Amino acid sequence: MQTPDTASQSHGSRRKAGRVAIALAALLGLAACATAPPYQPPAVDTPAAYKEAGASAAHPGGPAGIAPDWWRVYADARLDTLEQRIDVSSQTLRKAVALLQDARAQARAAHAAYFPTVGAGLSTGSSHTSANVVGRSLAGKTEPDHLLGLTASWEPDLWGRIGNGVDAAEARAQASADDVAAVRLGLQAELAADYFSLRSADRELDLLGRTVEAYGTVLALAGNRYRGGIATEGDVAQARAQLENTKAQLADLRLNRAQLEHAIATLVGEPAARFSLPPLADTSVLPALPAMPAALPSQLLERRPDIAAAERRVAAANAQIGVARAAFFPSLLLAVSGGVESTSLAGWLTAPSRFWAIGPALAATLFDGGRRQAVADSARAQFDASAADYRGIVLRAFQEVEDNFAALHALQQEAASQQAASEASERALALGLDRYRKGAVAYLDVSVLESAALASERAAEAVHRRQLVASVLLVKALGGGWEEPKDSRSADTAIGSEPWR
Template identity: 50%
Template sequence: MTRRVFNLAVRAAFMAAWMVPLSALVAGCKVGPDYVRPTADVAATYKEVDARKLDNTGWTPAQPADAASRGAWWQIYGDAQLDALEARVGEANQNVQAAQARFRAARANVAQQRSSFFPVVTAGAGFSRTRTSENLAYTSKAGRTINDYSVGLDATWEPDVWGRVARSVESARANAQASAADMQAVLLSMQAELATDYFELRGIDRERRLLDDTLAAYRESLALTQHRYDGGIATDADVGQAQTQLQTTEAQAIDLGVQRAQLEHAIAILVGQPPSTFTLAVLPGAPLSAQPFASPPGVPSTLLERRPDIAAAERRVAAANAQVGVATAAFFPSLMLAVTGGLEATNYSQWLVAPARFWSLGPALAGTLLDFGGREAVRNEARAQYDASVAQYRQTVLDAFGQVEDNLAALRVLEQEAVAQDRAVDAAKRTLAIVEDRYKNGAITYLDVVVAQTTALSNEREAVTIARRRLAASVALVKALGGGWNAAALASVDGAAPAPAPASVAHATTDATAHATTNAAPSAVSHD
């Protein structure tokens, strides 16, 4: 008896399984536009590369030019403490964790959409006991109590004749790839923010060390002035000026503690640790000793593959294009195949025997004849969303080029400013030495010393500020260049095919015909 039930289940499963190979025959037709990567205007070279050639400054990378493509890009700065902190971002930063969760959800959605290629098989068993009315005349069931035992399998399948499911899978896969790129963009952003905060904190440490050294010199000056006053050489105004200079500088040194504490707290949050339990000690030696990284970024067209945000925007264009196909499939009828089989009897002893078998098999074809423009409106909406995603993609490309140019310009200008500022610092130090010597000889008043000291300190602090800005621009440049990431990594997302190569990239130096082709937004309408 058990074998009969098993045989029946096998037969019902077989009736459902024969439909699966058929899907390979009917799924070849996909309505809607096939995806073509949109074009974007790309210059042949970066403006700032040409600017460096004109002023003969060239490029002076702190490491080999390819160092930013090694993955752990922060290692180019040679700071072991920064390396240790960066290693914690991917594991503990909550923004990165949230992005990873969104990627897992997008990948699960791909599996959900792909499951629609196959039949849905359900099984059920039931028992009911029914008492009929004795007033049912002319029936043999009047006044009877009837048992009903049943067990069955149901299989339903909608062949993907018009490619609706295929387009849905295509869209979900592109969204999963976009989510993977988003995850990398968030990770890169958090890593860059950590490096920027870290160098800012080290800059404050360097500035605090400068102020501490200055305070030591000011105390000596105050002691000297007090000694000269006791000897009747200096005036009480000189002593007052020396005291004011010392106390003002002490207040400036104390004020740096607020900025340092805030940066330390920000770093703690970035590495996923409560600020109250995190401390970043002052490094022995010279803080802010890292050199800014300035490397030729290559041709602009490579940026389309190196920036995760550009890759994410391009993948969303592909997803929107597939949704146009999904909306187009609604104009065609759907085919549904259903199989039902099982056992049913009114007596338990007769339940699991051959005569209790039942089955049914039949197709159903259904289509919408009139919806007063509803489907057309849905397709128009999908087309509009596609056009919007194309515009967003091109805007993302423009923003990316702007960020690279901004930071290349910042590095070039700050490099020149640093050289000029170093000369100013040297000149201020020489002037201060001369003024102090003349004051000791009684040739000038202490006010001249105060002015020279203020000028020297201001120039030295400005030099530290420029050094911090150069490192911040260097980190921003690495981030703008993608941090060594490449869009080819998206090929491994759910076994998906890699994104189309940017073969349609147009250079800004091409002729008017190329410009007309580039600037025309590709529309899904013409592909229907």
């Protein structure tokens, strides 16, 4: 049976425990208010399939990873060699890797806030007190002071400020890793497009070279006919004009090829003056166009590094909201210090020289003119802006895929028609030249046929070049190809460092 005193003490203990429970519940509630909002990637209304991809089936094995050597589907050994040089020599890629290393360092710096900060101090000096100060025992005296101390402080993460800061920094580092992947993919695609344009220029140069030779033969024929009184001087002038115009086109095409060669040199990190890419011995050999796939939108979202980077920046902005919210709540600092202090160095060895201090400190901002609210509003606005960026990048990604699917379908039909037109033009020119040799037509008729034949052949080459470039852009739009990677390891490996993600 409880006595009145015992009952009173028990009741008091229960009330104290109740107050503690209420205080803890209030703290937990405040902590919940201070954390970042639950994160979900921004929703994007995406179609079930690509409209321009045709009726081919989607990849049966699920999402395919980025093929680290996607350009090998074109079966061009020289392109393989050039693409491999990007990782070694590209200064643009090295800059992206350096920014990634900076982001990782900032993430480590943010993570360090979880741990106590420990410092040490050593000071020695002397002080002299004025002799005219009344009431001081040291008036008129000079006293040395030697101090050696350690301090340690630690801030518990009560409101999630540190945790959300770490989450934001890590998300930014992951975004930087995806930026490296996006830069690398962009450089690879640009190099492949420039390389195919250069090889196409080689084919056109070969075509124009043969055309110049043919026009030279025709000019000689017109001159002989003129001297024989069969042709007019106008025929000779027309043939010479045709020849010189083609030579001018040849010179312009040589300039275009030189500029493409210089661009490739820069992409692989070599001065243009020391880089050379000679024409192939057999310009009739063409890179084969890879078969077009039909990839699901989910595959695109998982593969494209620019989309992944944008999503990580949305996550970082969401965590930053939690950092801004935590500023509304008091911060708790646990500090301890200790050491020895004496008027002589020898006194450090005695027990009375020791000093120490320990205790918590709770600090809160009561009024700041609305600064914290403005910071919180800014964090929310930055989240909304990041989410809009993400949705915009996703929509542009779908546009790029649809554009290049449509281009490949249209160019396939155009190539067939253009090939037929070239064959017909060549046949018409052969017949026209034969009639001209027999004196049945004037050279003006032959000149028209020659111009049409050359234009048709150059147009056919332009269509093939556009097909190759469109296939490269489709590879880039799909995030680096549609083939399964050769191993399970991601291609996300920076130059001489650990995996990106």
